[in-house]
Structures are given as structure tokens and as C-alpha cells.
Amino acid sequence: MNFNELMKNEFILLDGATGTMLQKSGLKLGEIPETLNITRPETVMNIHRQYIESGTQILTTNTFGANSYKMKNSGYTVQQLIGAAVKNARSAAGDKALVALEIGPIGQLLEPAGSLSFDEAYEYFKEEILAGEDTDIIFFETFTDLLELKAGVLAAKENSDKPVVASMTFEKNGRTFAGVSVASAAITLEGLGVSALGVNCSLGPDELAPIVKEFTEWTSLPIFVKPNAGLPDPNSNTYNVTAEDFAESMDKITDYGTVKLVGGCCGTTPDYIKALKKVIDNKTYKKADVKKDTAVCSATTAVEINQPRIIGERINPTGKKLFKEALINNDIDYILSQAISQVKAGADILDVNVGLPEIDEKDMMVRVIKALQSVVDVPLQIDSTKPDVLEAALRVYNGKPIINSVNGEEKSLTNVLPLVKKYGASVIGLTLDEDGIPKTAEGRFNIAKRIVERANALGIPSKDVYIDCLTLTVSAEQSACKETLKALHRVKTELGCKTCLGVSNISFGLPNRELINHIFLTMALEEGLDLPIINPNDELMTGAVRAYKVLADIDKNSKEFIESYNEVKTEKPKIVSSHISLTDAIINGLKSEAASLTEKALENKDAMEIVNSELIPALDKVGVDFESNKIFLPQLIQSANVAQACFEVIKKHLSKNNNTPVSKGKIILATVKGDIHDIGKNIVKVLLDNYGYTVVDLGRDVAPEIIIKTAIDQNIKLIGLSALMTTTLKSMEDTITLARKTPELINSDGSSKVIFFVGGAVLTEDYAKKIGADYYCKDAKESVDTAKLVFSSQ
Template identity: 40%
Template sequence: MTREEFRKLMNSGIILLDGATGTNLQKRGMPVGVCPEEWILNHREILIDLQKEYVESGSNILYAPTFSGNRIKLEEYGLADKIEYMNRELVKLSKEAAGGKAYVAGDLTMTGEQLYPLGTLTFEELVDIYKEQISYMLMEGVDLFVVETMMSLSECRAALLAVKEICDLPVMISLTFAEDLRTLYGTDPATAIIVLQSMGADAVGVNCSTGPEQMADIVALMKKVATVPIIAKPNAGLPQLHGDETVFDMGADEFASGVKHLVECGASIVGGCCGTTPDHIKALNDILKEVRPLPISDIKIRALTSERKTLEIDLDGRLLIVGERINPTGKKALQEELRQGKLDIVNSMAVEQKENGADILDINMGMNGIDEKEMLLKVVHEMIRISDLPLCMDSSYSDVIEEALRIYPGRALINSISLEKGKMERLIPIAKKYGAMFILLPVSETGLPKDIEEKKQIIRTIVEEALKVGLSREDIVVDGLVNTIGANKMAAFETLETIRFCKEDLGVATIVGLSNISFGLPDRQFINSTFLAFAIKEGLTMAIANPSQDLLMNTAYAADLLMNKEAADLRYINKVTSKQTVITSKKEDKQSVKKEENHPIYDSVIKGNRNNIVDLVKNSLEEGARPSDIIDDILIPAINEVGNLFDKQIYFLPQLISSAEAMKTAIEYLEPLLEQGEAKKKIGSIVIATVSGDIHDIGKNLVVLMLKNYGFEVIDLGKDVSTDLIIETAKEKDADIIALSALMTTTMVEMKTVVKRAKEEGLKAKIIIGGAVITQSYADEIGANGYAKDAGDTIKIAKKLLNVLD
């Protein structure tokens, strides 16, 4: 299937996908805990019969049962050496079932390993893992690919790039969102679709986690910014336990009615996930026969994103500030730190610029004495972790920019593309491939334009080349190219005319570097701020500036106010009435550590900076602090605050993990130094495991880390752990708590078995359960003592069950 054929199919009306595979195979005899792919190959007719039923029910596209057929997943079952055979045979089965009446999609999903810097798996390793699986499916002639049940935007990007670098088949991507309408890693629906459609995904949407009703808001949010079809593949309601079987509570007709509402919200590719059967798809086919999907918008979105936040750019909206500070030029302290491989100043600059009003962070690592590419990648990884502002990748080298764009889980801005030799030819395709916006710098091989007309011609030339490769005007931000007024008395007029021309004649955004206008003149801030007000009047979209300069920032807010831009009055009032709080440090008693939020150790935990936390702990010890005081008065309050930020959705999984790792590093250093009588008695012992048949452990691993940080003795049994081993270990360790995790509806029933066995054996251990598919009602139903929705919740419940006071 070509991408053009896919678009024609989408334009023909609503497209029906298939329903669940795993839950239906279990009903037809597949045991919990086996490798599904291997079991299918040993029971081929069962899969073929199921998929034939889907085709007869109206499915236009079947998902080949290659869901966990990547090398990492198969290694869990000792089957990695059979990866080619299994993927090829599984595609063959679906092709046979389709019988030419439906398309077959090669199915990809998460590996279960976390990407660097949260884990050890690099982005390129992940791309190669996906490419390997994709190559085998291509051998058997899959029609398209689907990347489904994704929780990480980075992993979505890796899978999308893997497909696009091997073939030109269509790619559909669907993510799974929690009740807060964000993925596990904090990505919202709009951000997800903006990033993936800009990189060339042919359809984007949502699957699993919820029934149709709970999915409506997600689809609606995507539809507002979508320029590709939206996928909706909900579960048949919520899982319920009937006896020893997990069932879903939504019948076929009710399900079909719910999915019809999703079509009304904007979905045009629909099917079913967990609990849905051929009957659900048939009912869906029947109810949608006369329904037409909403039209797919051709209005391109002008926006940048991080992994967790979208910044929409409005030509008539408020001025946006690109923070310029993370650049070593003229900054000796930063240069020296970068040569040492440290990023403390970079991190501080990122935080301070956001606090002072920056909307975007420009990242430039061009200096002597370091590997620019290596350092830029290191900084990008750090920014992904600590900041939710979109990034502007700034380098003179196209390969450096490409490597940074490749790993960045958002939609970045390239700084910049000009008519200098080879630059446009190299960078415009890179912008297209990675879905980036770019700054157009109106400079040619001969240097600066001699006059305003030459400047306009350069701008037109680059715009036309961008449009030829499929980029749009919404992807372009033109640099007004500010010259110094001291050398060219018309410099301000020429820049202002460039801004007007770009906005009014070309319909593209603009940006300026303000400081050039005043070069060589005294009291430059007055010239800069006045010029900025003029530029805003002409329609300037962005300015590269230092957001800590109050005069400049206040001028921008005042100009927006005078231009009657939306909410400018409140922004101005909040800006000029805010006071910078000055915190002074008093000399501390050498025998204690004051519990204060500006302590550098506290700050390192909050910011997740584990690189220098041991040095900070050593300094505090040398000043006379006791190890126990550092733990009680700094580390524990800091991790509590991280938990609060997580609860408020200010922090998400990456920050939570980073902060927990920083605290762990500090505690591991301090524990051997605790004096006799100072060493803490463990709060309680907890046996924790992902239940039998489930090989997902990202959430469980975070819970382990947090529990240890709070002083619990944790016995981590890993993933896919048998009930017998859980019970035996709880007995042996005289555990106070058993904590169980499950991500899949097909394995959650095992939790009931553990609860039942624990009661039969008379264990004293209380049981806490959690995981993506688990609910409070399920915990009540199976008799668990507590349900934890996340790591922070686990701490609270464990303390409550053990009567531990904060």
C-alpha cells in the first residue's frame, strides 16, 4: 500500500480496524504467562479463525499478531533467536486470514526498556531494534505499519523513524493515556499528534486504557490540531472480575454507540482493544454505515513542543521570547564547566530563563575545546529531563543539528537556514524529516544582503524551496536580520519593513536578535527596548533575548498591552508587580542542618541532579552536619516536595525518576557514615513483583526506588513472578506488605490468586496492587488492602497500612 493509496482509503469514509487479540485468544485456550506469539504459531487455526471473523464483521485492516515480536520482548521468553521466523510466520497467518479482503498492518509496540537518560537503552539502539522487526515483516508483504499502546513519545518517534528509513509504507501510531489525559511520560494528546504528524505519521490516535466514553476528550483534543486521520481503539469498558476470569462490562451495541460518539468527536479510523470481539466490530460496522467522518483539516498548526507541552505560535498573538543564555560565547565560567563535562550552570540558566518569562530555550554549544555534537546531545538530554520549554537547536553544522533533532522528543526550532553554500540543501530535508520548524536567515553566499530588495528575494527563494519538499509557511520563522544603527542609520527601518513584509505579504512568523541594533552605543538597553516596541507594532512574532533584563521584558509586556493582545493586561500586571525574592543564608549551627528549601542538596533532589549531589553532601558534612540530619531535614523533605509536584502534574515520570535517583545516590553515600544508634530502623519490609505472565516493570521499578528512599526494606522479585515465589518470599522475609503490579488486563487476574493464597497461608502481609489497568473497585473486589495509582500513592498507602506517622 502506498501512502497515496492510504490517503484515498481514508477519504472513502470511516475505516474499521479489528478488535482485541489477546483477550480473545485467552477465551480460546491461551494460558496466562506464555509468549503469545509462540502460542499462536503452535495454534495457527485459532488466530486465523478469529481474524477471519473480524474481516467478516467489517474490518478493513487487521493487526498482525507481532505486537511483542521485537528482540527485547522475545528475549524475555528465550526466543530472540527465532525473531525472523516468528515475525514472518505471524504476518503470513494474518495475510491468509485477510484473504485479500482486508489490509494487514505490521504491529509494533514498546520494548519495556527505558530510553537513556532514564534507562540504558540509547535512541539509536531502539531504532535498530524496530528496524530489525520491520525488515522481517516487509519480507512477507505487510501493507502498512501500526505502532500501538505507546506511553513514550520518544519511543513513538523511534518506531516512526525506523519505518520511514526502511520503506515508504504508511504508518499509524496510537498512544495510551491515563485519566489525567496524559501518557505515563506526561505527553498530552495535542502534543503527541503535533509531533508525530509533523514527522510524517499517516494517522495518530489513542488505544487501550479506557472505554469509549473516557476516550472522547482525548479525540477532541487531537482533532483541534490534527491534519491527519485520528485513530480510536477503546476497550469494551472497564475490566471486571467474574470468578477467576477478567471480563469487560460493555456489550457490543453499547460499545458501538460509544465509538459512534468518538467519530462525532473527530475519529475516522476506529476499532476495539481489550475485551472487544468480532460481535463488537460487527455492531460498529452496522451503526456507522450511514455515518460520515468529520473532514480532515488542511490547516497546518504553527507550534513548537517539548515532550510535555505545546507552544502555539500566533502571528497576531503575544510576543514570544527565545532565551539566549545557554551559549558559551563570552561566558568564561560556562566555558570552563563545559570543558569539565559539567552542566550545573546550563541547568541553572534553563530554570532561570523560564522563571523570567522565556518561552523557548536556544541551545548553542559552539566553542573550542569540546566536542560540540557530543555536548549538544548531552544538554538536550538534560533539558528533556528538567524543562518543559521547547528547544531551538543552534549550530553552524548541519550534522550537529540533525543529531540533536533525532533524539529530541518534541518539535524543535532550527537556528538557522540560509543561502550560504550548501546550507539550505542540507537542512531543509532535515527539517522535513524530523518535523522541525526553522529560522530563515536572509544571508547568501556573498554575505549580508546589500539592500531590502535583495533581502526579500533571499527570503522568497528559501520559502519556495521549503514548500517544494512539503514544508509549509507555518514551519518558517524569518530572522529580520538586525544591523547596527551605528553603522546603518536605516537599520531599524529595514528590519521593521522585513517584519511587515513577512507577516502581511508572505504569512510567515518573524524573529529578531535585538542586541545587534545598539552595538557600539552607550546605554544599549534603552535602544533595544524601544526598538522592540516598534517591532511588536509591525507584527514581530519572537525575539531572541535575555529574559532576565527587566526593562526589555517589561517593554514587551507593555507593548502587547497597548496592542490589545489577548490577556496582555493580566500578563503585564503580573510581570511588573512581581517582586524578586532575595534569600539570605545565615550561619548554621555546626551540629545541625537547617530545614530550608534553598539548600543546595535539597535543590539537587528537586532538580534531579545526581551528578554533583555527593560533593554537596561532602561539603555539608565538612561544615559539621550529621548524616542523619541531612537525611531527615533535607533529603526526605525534598523527595516529599517532588511527590507533591508529581501529584499536581507539574512533574511527570522523567522528573520523578531523576529526583529519586539523585536522592538514592546521596543516601547510598550517607548510610555507611551513620553512627551507631543513628542508623535508621527500616520502616517495614515489602515484597514487590510484577505478577506472572506480565513482563512490564517500568512503573514497578520506580515504586521500588521510592520505597527504598523512604526507608522501607524492599525485596524486588522482578517481573513475570509466579504466585508461589511471591508467597514463599513473603513467608521467608516475614514481609509486612506484598506489592503487586500488572499492566495488562490478561494478567491482572493473577493478583486475585496472590491475595487468595496469602489469606490461605495466613500471611500477616497487607497487599497493595497497582498498574495501568488496575482500579480501586478491582482492589476491593479481590480483597486487596490498598490500591496505589502511582509511586507517591504507594508510599502513602504503605505508611498508612503500617501506622507510620509522617
């Protein structure tokens, strides 16, 4: 018997809780349940046997936490623990049940919430999977982070050929602790090719019912359900649902359809499994209809492509000087701010392109994807021409992304489609091939058809291929627009695919481009365009999509439209009089006023004079007020932000006149290895930025080697380190020690080329000296003072 044969049964009976049974068998406080596989194998086998006798068809091993992180103090290796556990389960199961290797979460949060990397997580799982080779199925259970589960599923797929089953644990609000939605879990796991997916733990069957129901709307894969025996009493640790009531509730849940594997989690015992067996024994399995259309998702948000959805195009260096600079300077925050503004403007999905010859695109793509997913909820579209960049991004992406793109060229089809399949993504198909872009709609339709056929052959459903019939410039060839729209219409109606289109290319070379773009977009929507790729910050374009949804009877009761435009514009109380000075504007945190006053001042004053006689003195005044407790820290930062707006005006002015931008010196900032509290470092960054220094922000949890390498590569003399906890002060010391030992950073007279200033909650002046720092800064303001001192003495 193997898993596929077993799945031919109407229903499959899983087991109940192992932990609950171990506690009943006298597990001591602090005793590690997995060690019982070795210390008391009889106890474990006895529990297994009771489940087999109750009718369990898939037995899970007692290995929930058997990863090398959790087991580091157990006295045993993962191989010993899992080896013994599998042996126990096999011996109890005999030929009556299959044995599943049970794998639970690692016990540390992944980035960005924690500091465990995707690759580290993968290695923990891989070790477990290899140790559990002699099992029939790999069972991931009780996960709350979708990315961690993805690392596990990939580790299983890449290191074994066993079927993989995966479940997550949801709260009553339909989300996991990490915020993962039911839709996101269903879509992502199905894409990754698991054999069954579902829910376990945390709630009783009745509370889990609506969550299971939602699963059935999103996936056609067999669903498994393992509820708790109700809710626990925090003191006695007993549960409030009896075996009979449990079985009755599960009877209703299996009526939903698609639910095929049933068992129990915390609080359930062999009695529950016996009761469950009675329910399913004479029942016929049926499949529910998948109600939802194709969708893409992040961990928290699924976007169903059942109506036009806006893909924001702004994360792309093409033709954008500032964006290129940001990429070259590793200024991830700039990219993040571009993302946030597009989402605020109405983007449903964001395209991400970071291709630039000067940088390592793969490395940058991975960093940007991780950073974007740590601040925005919308799904992303990974945009690169290089398969290795696509794959690197696909691995670490949390959810189901869109790949941009594949086309009709043989090389592209062979390289890109297998990635789409393996990682369960959707893909944009461009209607061009070795011979270029066909002129006619017919030609483009034929390429689309070929792409879809090739995708289908690999098991990628047509609904996950989004065809782009390509917008050509109408001023170059006037009939091109009609051909594009004709092709789009045919793809939509004949191939059943979703369609996408970059819009703005249409108007190239014409005046009043906005108008042409906007009308073209409207025409395309009417032909069935699902995914316009536009600049969402362009109100006319975003507005056209919103208005179309009202007029096409998609936006019911114009709800979304009204919400978008009915916002009461609350103007801040303005203290502005026409006589306000630039200094006052900065002190009072009035951004737009300060910017326009700067512009005015530039008409008759030298840029540097404005910086030195107005901006800096105003910031200094605010700094002094902060030090003497006259204003709050946020006010200090607000003023600094206003000053930044002024600096931006000055920078623009200078670059217009071909002057070099104002930079008073370059400084590295980093929160040290192991530390993830970076708010202090960020405050320092804002202040330094606004005093005119160029900050290279390496982020948080930064290894000493990276800091040293950056100092060498970019020839930077001043380094600021931040650490919040006593445990991470050591990393601060390590970083300084490494710098003092690195030949490239030592002058010929033996002195150090780099200067360190350090700060953080638990740091003291004495300690700073002890670890070899040059300056101790008690707050952000002192960091600025230090920078001034260092750069003025050079």
C-alpha cells in the same frame, strides 16, 4: 488494493482486541501471546477470520510485544514469531483486508526515565520491521513515550517504504503515563510524516472523546480511534460497555471530523466491529478545521506561535567565559542551571548552542539536548552551523524543535531544509545569502521569499518557516533599524510566515544599551515580531513582551501579566543581625549574607586564609553535627551550598587578581553502569565541590570504559563510584577491575595510579574491599574525609 487506495473510502474499519480473544481461547497465565502464532496458529487465524467476517479492512498481526527484549525468554526469535504471525494474518485476510504489522512498546523505559538509549530502541524496532516485510502497513500502537514512538517511526521510515500509522495511549487527564500531551503527540507525529495518527486503549469511547476532539484541533491527518470496551473490572477483567453502546459513542466521535479509521482495543470482540460497521456504512467522512496555529513542542508542552513567544538565548558560549569553561569541563549541570533560570524568568523556548572549537560539538549537543529535556518542559531551538550536528540533535529530540538556522545560500538550503522536512521541525530562515546581508528591506524580503519557496517545494509548510530579518547595529548604520522592521512587516503580511529576531545587537557601541534594546523590541513587536530572541533574565525585556501582550489585546484580562507580577514576595525569616559571623552564616544556611560577608572579609584577609580558617571549619562543624544526628542531611547540604556561594566570591576575586583558582584536587564521580539512582552521588558532588575540590561528574549509568578514559585523559587520580542496588555492584567491580588492568593507569612499580572510593546503600566495607576499592565511604561526609586524606598524602 493498497493503503492509499483504501484511504479513499469514507471510513476504514480496523479490528478489535487480539489479547482479549486469545484469553477467551484459553491463553494460560504467563503464556506469551506472540508464541501462539507458532504453537497454535489455528487459534490465531480463527480470531483473524472472525474480524474479517465482521468487516475489518485492516487486520493487525498478533505481534504487539514481538521485539527481542520482550521475547528473549520465549524460545523463539523475532523473525520466527513475526514471520509466523504475518503468515497467519495473510492467510486469514486473503484479498479481503490489508495486513498491518502491529508494533507495541519495547517494555523498557527510554532515557531519562529509564536506561534504554534511543539508538537501542531504534534497533529493536528495526529488527521487527525487517522481519515483517511482507505486510502492507506498519502500525505502532499503545505508546506512552513520544521519543520511543519517534524511534519506531524513524526505524520504519528508514527501513521500509510502507505507510506508517501511529497511536498513543492517554489517560483521562489527556496525558500519557510519560506526561505526553495530545498536542505534542499530534504535532510531532505529523511532522515525522506518518500517514495517520491517533489513540487507542486505556479508556472507553466516551472517556476518549475529548482527547480525540483535541487531536482534531491540532492535525489535518486522518485520525484513528480504537477505544477499549469501557473500563475493566480489576478482578473479572471484563469491560463495562456493550457493543451497541460502543458503536453509538463512536458514531458521535466520527462526527467530530478527521476521524477516519475506527476499531477497538482491549475488551472489544468481533461483535463490536460488526456494530461499528453498521454505524460507518452509510456515513460521510468530513474533515474538521485545524484550529491551531504553527507550534513547536517538547513531549509535554506545546507552544503555539499565535502570539509573541520568548526564545531564551543564554545557552550559548559566545562571549561567556563561564559557559565556555563549563563546556570544556563537561559541566552539564551548569548548562542545565542556565536553562532552569531562563524558564523561571519567562522563556517559552530555549535556544541551544554549544559550538566551541575545543570540543566535539555533535557529541556535546546530543548530551545537552537529552539532559535539558530531562529537566525542563519548554521546547528547544537547536542552534548550529553544522548539518551533522543538527541531524544528530534532531534524532534524539523529543518533540518538534526549531532548527536555527537556514539561510539563502544554496549550500545552506540544500543541506538544512531536507533535515527540517525529514524530522518535521520548524526552521529559522536568515535573510542573508552568498552576497551577505542585503541593505534594503526589499533585498531581505526577496531572500525570505526564496527560502519559503524552497521549503514549500520540499513539502515544508510556510507556517513552519520563521524568518529572521536580522538586526544590525544602529550605531554603525542608523537607517538599518528601519530596514529591518520594514522587511519584518512585509514578511509577516505578504509571506504569511512567523518572524523572529535577535534583539540586543541593535545597541552595540552605544551607552545605555538596555534602553535601546527595550524600545527596539517594542517597535519590532508592533511590526509583527513573533519570536524575540532575548535574555529572559533581563526583566525589562521580558517585561516589554508581557506589557505588549496586554496593550495589544493578546493577554486577555491581563491574566498572564498579573500572574507574572502579582506574586507575593515571601521573604524568608531572617535571623540576621549585623553581628553574624561568616561561620554562623554558613551553619545557618544564609546564602546571601555569607556571600557578602566573604566579600567584606576579602578586603583585609587573604583568600586562602578565609577558606582555611572560616569556610572549612564551618563546614566541618556542620559535618560533625550531621554525624551526631544534630542536623538533617538537607541542612548539611544547605550549608555546603552557602559555602559554595562563598567560594564563588573568592574565585571571582582571585581571577580578578589573576591568581589561580582554588582547587584542592580533581575527582571523578560516577554512578555505575546499569544504575540510575544518582541522588547519593549528587550529594557527594555538592559536598566535594564546596570543600574546594573540582568534580568531574560523569552522571549515571556510566560504562567502565568512559570512567577509565576520563581518568587517563584528564590525569585524575581519585575516582568515586556509587551504586544503589545489589545488581549494579557488579558494574562497580568491573570498573575497578578494568582500571587495575589498564596499562596507562599502572605505575612502573606495578601499583595503581588511581584510587577508588565507593559508596551506596547496599555496599558494605567488606564488599568494598572484596571488589578492590581503596576506600569505603558510608556517607557523603566520609567522602570528603577520604578526599582530604588522599590529597594531603600526595
